Amino acid sequence: MRFGEFEGDWREFRFGKGVIESAFGPRFSSDQYVDNGAVVCLRTTDMEDDGTISYDNVPEANLSVEFESHFLKLGDLVIARSGTIGITGLFEGYEKPVVPGAFLIRFRLNRNMISGHFTKAYFNSTSGRNELLRLSAGGVQKNLKGSSVKSLKFPLPTLPEQQKIATFLTAVDGRLAGLRRQLELLGAYKRGVMQRVFSGESVGEWERVTIDEVYGFFSTNSLSRAQLNYEAGDRKNIHYGDIHTKFSHHLNASRTEIPFINNEVIAKGAAYKQTVRVGDVLLADASEDVSDIGKATEVVDAGTVPLYAGLHTIHGRPKPNKIALGYSSLLLQSPQFRKQVSKIAQGAKVLGISPTSIKRIKLPLPSLPEQRRIATFLRALDDRIALVERQLAGVEAFKRGLLQGMFV
Known part of the structure; x- marks a missing residue:
């Protein structure tokens, strides 16, 4: 991107030439953390991937005078040196003094030579992030040194x-x-x-009903990802992983990518179950995360290709005159439903629910x-x-x- 009033090539610049000083964030004992401290402690986890600094959950501490030299000043860059290596933030002030954590490197820039906003943009770009990762050293747990960052050259x-x-x-x-x-x-x-x-x-007046009173349930197939494809077929199949990661609370099959069942599987008759219709609900019956178990989607458009419920899904259909279209998705994401699902989910590493277990859940209707x-x-x-x-x-x-x- 160039603005019309500027001409000429960008020069190669070594970052260290524009740095006045740099230092790792200090370490201090855990007993110095307090609920309402005099100083805010910035961690790598307080920076978004684009370098935006969030102060919503930063810990606070009471630190002695010796730590004042580590306080951030307006325009300082902070770069994650471990974990999420290379994420770069720019300090633009806060209501309390801010000290960078031990896994951040602070760089104080010569603002007559280099812009903090521009440098942050470069380090957070794909090219800049790749360069910082290349400079990091170590095995499984890589680490970035301040001297390595200062040796980095980029167009300026x-x-x-x-x-x-x-x-x-x-x-x-x-x-x-x-x-x-x-x-x-x-x-x-x-x-x-x-x-x-x-x-x-x-x-x-709302009545309290059990899930069993308002939904009927159908058996589902157990087709794996290997038995599905995204190229072509006569039938489509919903995999529980897509409920977790892809589908919203309302599923429009005409506008959503859903895999086809491989033709050889259909020939064996393995996929013939109850087709999915408008108004049906599909729940993921397995998850490693309690907040995801029982995640549901309501079908508002079933598309033109026959649709089936597959591996680790629960397929429910509202009974006549019980549930209005569009309401199931709300009912099954309500705090009351989620709370009861978390109580009945069973398993050690992988949690699971079943139609039988959720039938007993009571909800206001x-x-x-x-x-x-x-x-x-x-x-x-x-x-x-x-x-x-x-x-x-x-x-x-x-x-x-x-x-x-x-x-x-």
Whole structure:
């Protein structure tokens, strides 16, 4: 990316020439951590992959005067030297003094020579991150040295052009921060609505029902990934891994990539079970994570190709006049359902549930008209969240493209 008023090639620059001083973050004893300390302790885990520093969960401590030399100053770079090697943040001030943790390297820059925002952008680009990883040493647990970072050479424009690029990238980062904040607020609002809707505070008479009273269940096949493909076939199959990682709470089979069943499997008759229809629910019955066990999706569009429920899924269908379309996804992600699922999940390393075990779960259920009103409102909220997610993904892709274009 070049702005029209700048010309000439970028020069090769050794990072150490623009560094006034550098140091590892200090170590101190655990008994110096307190709930409301005088100093904030920045860790590698407090930085996002793009270098954004989050102070939401930073620990605090009371440190003696000898640690003051480690306090970050405005414009300091901090680079992760272990674990998530190479993630680079720029300190832009905080309400309390901030000291970098032991797995961060602090670099104080000569701002008459090099821009902190520009350097952060380079180190967090694909090219910059790869260079930092290349410079790291060690076996399984690699480590990055400050001297190695200072030896790194990269293309550098004039300071005015650095500052122009930095201003533009800062504006992009501001847009990203705004969208992430929107997502955070929308997510919190939805969680609050869900908690209130399913807590019994809603207006109207709600009856308490068991899952067995409102859903019927069908057996599913046990086809593995090896028996599925994404090229062609006459039938499609839902694998529980896709419920965990790919599907939203509403499954539109016409717009979602779902694998086909291999033709030789169909010839053996192994995939012939009850087809999946609009309104059906599919739950993942196995997971290593209690927060993922029983994760569900409701089918709002079954597509034009026959669809089946596969390995480690539970296939349920609402009984007549019990559940409005769009409400199942809410019911099965409600705090009440999730809490009861976590109690009945069994297993050591891998947790599991079954149709028999979830049939006994009791939940509050409003009338069909009220279900429709709730589903319509929350679906509109989900659409808003999805829109912001798409906008965020678009701006992130735009920024990646800019960085890739600058630092090839």
